[in-house]
Amino acid sequence: MTERFYDQLSKDFEEMVSWRRYLHQNPELSFQESNTAKFIADKLRSFGINVKEQVGGNGVIGVIEGNHPGKTIAFRADFDALPIHDEKNVKYKSSVDGVMHACGHDGHTSALLAVAKVLNNHRNQLKGKVVLLFQHAEEKPPGGAKFMIEEGALDGVDFIFGGHLATDLPVGKIATRPGPVMASVDAFKITLQGIGGHGARPHQTIDTVAIGSRLVTHLQEIVSRRVDPVEPAVVTVGSFHAGNAFNIIADSAILEGTVRAMNSNVRQQIESEIRAILDGMKVADRIEYSLEYIHGYPVLVNHKEEALLIEKLVKETISLDAFVEKDIVLGAEDFAYYLEERPGAYFHVGAHNEQAETQFPHHHPRFDFDEKALLQLSRIFLQLANHYLVTD
Incomplete structure (x- = not known):
């Protein structure tokens, strides 16, 4: 069955690229993606798939019912863009000033649309159900995942998987790992x-x-002197504003920053340490303070069995060399919320080639990727569908 999946996927490749380029030219910011959501819903309906719109905001859900009873597997793609000006010199450059798809979400969406088309055309061979989660607002906390879950996106779902194009990996490589993968x-x-x-x-x-x-200085010492050194963590002060004249001592200052951790206990510890430092300085320095502490996405923790399944499928159906054990990263992803609710795993798909244009990091104004990576991303979803849902 997988060969039939791949044959259709290959035939649909140019169409998948056209979708990606349309989305790249027409990006929308987090929580503002109404036109993108309509594009997705219209495509799903054109395939003959049942669609639910405005799930938790701009979220879109498509459901493919197999002809036989079985498990329900969910695949997720995000579709919001970033407030970055597109500096590429390509025909599909963003048409929206100051907004671009600089993280590959246009690719994620196009790949999952292609998967939807393939699986719906073979639904007679499926035992179970496929839930296609097209999620808005991954880039901006509180994120879209939480709102979609609250509105029932995972109702009846047994397993969930998500993938991300990665320009730090070459095309042809697939990476994941069991356990913590991305930070809170x-x-x-x-x-x-x-x-x-x-x-x-x-x-x-x-x-x-x-x-x-x-x-x-005290905040930097939290990680270097108070957190167990075997635990990855970051405290970064990214903004410090005080005063407006060279000869006046400022009466107030505002500091803003971010905290990252790979362990929920460390996450809690760092917040407690920040509060303790401020309480101590209030006494020692006779300062008054206010603290606004915003809890964002939790640690993304892959379930062991599902992460190892991806590794197995990659090695068996692509090659032994195609699989790479993913390093932990202190970036964050609201896919973590889904994995708190259901077994599943998150994986990364290599997206750069030898051309410099595909090697810029994510969130760079010249970000782009090798579009052949769309085939690899789609293929992993199809392998998972085949594993869980295809009848013997």
Whole structure:
């Protein structure tokens, strides 16, 4: 059966590329993807697939019913773009100023549409059901996954899988691993309130620039001195604003940053340490503070059996060399929410070739990928469908 899947997939490749390029030219930001959602829903209906729209916002769900009872497997693709200006010199360059698909979500969507078309054409051979989750707003917390789950996206689902194109891997390579794969992500905003004054009279002030500078150092010491060194974690202060004149001591300062961890206990520890540091500085430096702490996506943890299944399928149906054990990364993904609810796994698909145009990192204004990677991404989904749902 897989050969018939692949034959149709190959025939549909140019169509898949055309979908990807249309989406690339017409990107929409997180929580604003109404036209993209309509495009997806219209395509699914044209294949003869039952569609549910506006799931948790702009989410779209397609359902393929096999002719025989069995398991229900879900595949997810995200479809939001980023607030980045497209600097590529290609015909399918973004037509929207300041917005582009710089993370491959146009590819994820096109690949899953191709999978939908293939599986629906072979639904008579399926034992069970395929749920196609087209998710909005992956790039912007709180993300679309949580809202789709709350509206029943996983009802009746036994297993869920998601994939991501990766320009740090060459075309032909597939990567995953059991256990933690991607980090949790939290954000913080700290406002320090002191006493301003003349730069020549520091003794009459409480200097938020000096105190804020020490705070940055203390925050860096959380990872280097308070977290177990075998646990990957990051605390980054990305923004520090205070004052507006060279000879005035600022009465307030605002620091903003992000926290990443690969372990939920470490995640909680870091938040506690930040709060303890601020409480201590309040006493020692006579400073007032407010802390806005935003909990983002949890750690993405692949289920062992499902991650090992992907490895097995890649080695058996592509080649032993095609599989790569995925390194953990401190980037985050709201696919983690699905894996908290159902068994499944997340995998990465190599997307660069020898051409420099395909080797820019994700979220770069010249991001692009080898479109042959769309075939590999689709193929993994089809292999999983064949494993769980195809009758003997």
